[in-house]
């Protein structure tokens with residue numbers, strides 16, 4: 222019997238750089254020699270497809286080849302342009318790049334990156350202790366949130382590829398603490414642990430509009446990743462809509478407004494997000510649920526992905542059936 226499934230392996234990348242020769246070797250990225258090995262593996266074992274092929278299959282106009290694989294790059298890092306683009310061209314593969322609007326429209330550091338860099342520069346135990354002390358200092362009339370012990374018990378747990386302290390620091394500063402306070406504490410910690418200004422790092426870290434334009438000229442696909450890189454599923458409806466509208470407006474040149482692709486920051490979305498982006502012309506949505514997608518069964522706006530660490534030379538997780546990892 223013919224297999225009615227349309228399996229699609231989606232590999233997710235963030236930083237792609239020559240880690241040993243980079244300023245912050247502690248940053249969690251895919252080292253370029255390993256990326257090349259991975260592309261060799263894909264060339265020999267998979268059919269790398271384009272986003273246009275995925276859209277056509279999701280809309281029933283065609284079928285994907287067997288062992289279809291899609292390459293996705295989140296957050297708009299300049300190292301994707303410097304290191305990944307030349308390799309993708311060499312192998313003849315398309316990459317899909319999902320770029321938060323703020324990174325190139327304002328050249329301002331996203332909180333998510335501030336936190337990555339602090340984690341790369343600081344001792345994790347000391348950093349977590351520092352953060353807890355600040356939380357206790359700021360808790361009071363202006364900022365209200367649960368006791369530090371309670372939050373540590375809930376969020377101080379091992380993450381997928383890291384320990385309890387970095388997971389705790391990320392959760393507190395990405396979503397748990399009140400937004401204004403998150404900005405204040407992130408900036409304080411950034412100043413304490415990093416020897417560079419936020420502005421200089423932002424220019425160093427993200428692609429410029431010219432680079433994004435160049436990606437497109439070289440056949441790459443560009444999609445949405447919010448404006449401010451918020452947890453969209455946790456935002457009030459009006460703020461969620463505002464963030465997506467802003468992203469659509471600065472990304473206008475790079476996307477097809479009638480058929481664009483959404484990549485939810487942190488994999489966070491809810492029914493309100495889904496119905497809003499559908500009404501705005503989104504046709505595909507990428508989540509961070511960790512398993513192989515099936516275009517015949519999965520909803521097009523909720524496709525699961527795998528991490529690049531789920532493939533050789535890092536691991537063989539991609540062979541597993543069903544959900545590979547559940548976010549706590």
Ligand SMILES: [Zn+2]
Nearest residue numbers: 295296486487
């Ligand atoms: Zn992201």
